[in-house]
Amino acid sequence: MPDRLSYDAIVVGGGPAGTAAALVMARGGLSVIQIERGRFAGAKNIFGGVFYTHALADVLPDYWERKPPFERPVTEQGYWMLSPDSALRIMHKSEQYRQEPAGAYTVLRARFDPWFAAQAVEAGALLITRTTVTRLLKDARGFVIGVDTDRPDGQVYAPIVIIAEGVNNLLTRQAGLIASDLPPRYVALSVKEYLSMPPKELQARFGLAGPREGVAIDIFGDATLGLPGTAFLYTDQAGISIGVGMLLEEFVCHRLRPYDVLARFKNHPVIRPYLEGSESREYGAHLIPEMGYDRMPRLAGNGVMVAGDAAGMVDALHREGTNLAIIAGKAAAETALAAHEQGDFSAAFLSRYRRDLEASFVLKDMKQYRHMTDFLDSTPGFMGTYANLLNDAALRYFTAHGIPKRSMEREIVSLLRERRSFTGIAWDMLKLMRAMRG
Numbered sequence: 001m002p003d004r005l006s007y008d009a010i011v012v013g014g015g016p017a018g019t020a021a022a023l024v025m026a027r028g029g030l031s032v033i034q035i036e037r038g039r040f041a042g043a044k045n046i047f048g049g050v051f052y053t054h055a056l057a058d059v060l061p062d063y064w065e066r067k068p069p070f071e072r073p074v075t076e077q078g079y080w081m082l083s084p085d086s087a088l089r090i091m092h093k094s095e096q097y098r099q100e101p102a103g104a105y106t107v108l109r110a111r112f113d114p115w116f117a118a119q120a121v122e123a124g125a126l127l128i129t130r131t132t133v134t135r136l137l138k139d140a141r142g143f144v145i146g147v148d149t150d151r152p153d154g155q156v157y158a159p160i161v162i163i164a165e166g167v168n169n170l171l172t173r174q175a176g177l178i179a180s181d182l183p184p185r186y187v188a189l190s191v192k193e194y195l196s197m198p199p200k201e202l203q204a205r206f207g208l209a210g211p212r213e214g215v216a217i218d219i220f221g222d223a224t225l226g227l228p229g230t231a232f233l234y235t236d237q238a239g240i241s242i243g244v245g246m247l248l249e250e251f252v253c254h255r256l257r258p259y260d261v262l263a264r265f266k267n268h269p270v271i272r273p274y275l276e277g278s279e280s281r282e283y284g285a286h287l288i289p290e291m292g293y294d295r296m297p298r299l300a301g302n303g304v305m306v307a308g309d310a311a312g313m314v315d316a317l318h319r320e321g322t323n324l325a326i327i328a329g330k331a332a333a334e335t336a337l338a339a340h341e342q343g344d345f346s347a348a349f350l351s352r353y354r355r356d357l358e359a360s361f362v363l364k365d366m367k368q369y370r371h372m373t374d375f376l377d378s379t380p381g382f383m384g385t386y387a388n389l390l391n392d393a394a395l396r397y398f399t400a401h402g403i404p405k406r407s408m409e410r411e412i413v414s415l416l417r418e419r420r421s422f423t424g425i426a427w428d429m430l431k432l433m434r435a436m437r438g
């Protein structure tokens with residue numbers, strides 16, 4: 001890089017938040033440099049795999065004609081609650097999920113992120129890969145005026161820097177937008193494996209009629225040894241994305257190794273048959289910020305804004321993150337465009353970015369679920385207790401024992417009582433409802 005490179009805006013990160021920001025600013029006529037540390041955008045990124053198209057349509061209305069590398073539309077989705085040997089399934093399948101373009105597709109980030117980044121490049125953004133932003137540059141007033149990178153003479157200047165660095169929020173901290181690193185109580189660790197399987201075999205196992213059908217299953221209970229966390233099983237074009245995630249604190253407190261939890265989950269008697277004969281192709285671990293609305297960083301400072309995972313914008317309950325990241329990247333970009341028009345890059349002016357997000361589903365949802373992590377933390381046995389209970393009750397309900405149904409019902413009631421008192425159940429449900437209402 002030559003000395004004193006100047007742009008209208010710098011974006012740190014080539015994930016969904018950064019690319020959405022770069023795309024919108026480039027389309028708005030700003031000169032934009034997007035810096036990504038990986039070999040290519042998406043090279044280091046993994047996620048579960050359900051991508052929501054509403055956010056993409058918001059920044060790229062003609063995305064469908066641009067042939068995004070989607071794996072399968074999600075035409076059936078739901079929850080499985082696992083006990084050690086059973087699964088209670090609540091699945092939803094609808095013709096409406098089959099309309100093209102669908103509302104959700106499975107994607108592999110190593111394919112999707114480079115495609116998305118190419119759209120920003122086509123709009124005029126300059127994408128620099130294999131380059132890590134090492135620090136923010138500030139002027140005497142404390143305004144962020146650029147970034148330093150790990151390249152020789154690698155300083156780049158711009159009156160606006162949008163930080164979209166993901167969960168490892170080093171620059172967000174350096175910008176003074178958040179005081180400290182995320183405590184293990186508010187960050188989840190997830191491990192994911194991609195298993196390849198011939199499409200025909202995959203379709204037969206999951207009951208899919210062809211390549212235009214796909215399944216997304218989120219799994220609770222025994223999948224994470226009954227601890228607060230979730231597992232997932234999503235179908236890709238010629239493979240399965242499988243993974244488990246729990247709060248970092250749970251791994252530490254229970255001395256569990258993430259890969260052991262995943263291996264145990266894969267070996268569950270209900271799960272194993274779906275995976276048999278598949279080949280492991282990719283394996284990785286990634287953190288998910290779960291600090292919630294109340295612990296989010298400030299979203300703007302002088303000359304700087306933060307979007308996506310770096311700002312904790314994740315709705316774990318609905319496995320949404322990429323859509324929040326894209327909408328936030330877009331909102332930050334629109335604020336940057338307005339700041340250029342006004343020539344005002346102060347934190348006071350950039351605070352309209354937060355106002356825009358407060359008016360959108362991004363911060364409304366985060367606000368609504370602000371107590372979710374605390375609920376799970378204060379009710380640690382919730383998932384395990386209820387998953388086991390429901391499975392045992394279902395076993396009694398669906399089995400003919402040659403006893404009158406009234407006795408079977410009494411058995412189920414006493415089973416409930418043994419595991420959790422009625423007051424306990426009522427209290428858990430009340431706490432859950434409160435946590436879900438914000």
Ligand SMILES: Cc1cc2nc3c(=O)[nH]c(=O)nc-3n(C[C@H](O)[C@H](O)[C@H](O)COP(=O)(O)OP(=O)(O)OC[C@H]3O[C@@H](n4cnc5c(N)ncnc54)[C@H](O)[C@@H]3O)c2cc1C
Nearest residue numbers: 013015016017037047048049050133166190308309321322
């Ligand atoms: C296991 C797992 C399952 C998930 N499942 C889903 C799901 O099914 N659906 C969903 O919508 N969301 C899901 N999420 C959440 C989703 O992945 C994130 O919310 C989303 O990727 C956030 O996008 P982002 O752009 O903010 O950050 P990221 O995607 O993390 O991108 C950050 C980028 O910045 C780069 N970077 C970081 N630091 C620097 C630096 N200093 N210099 C240069 N580049 C840098 C990184 O290499 C990376 O490319 C899941 C996450 C995980 C971990």
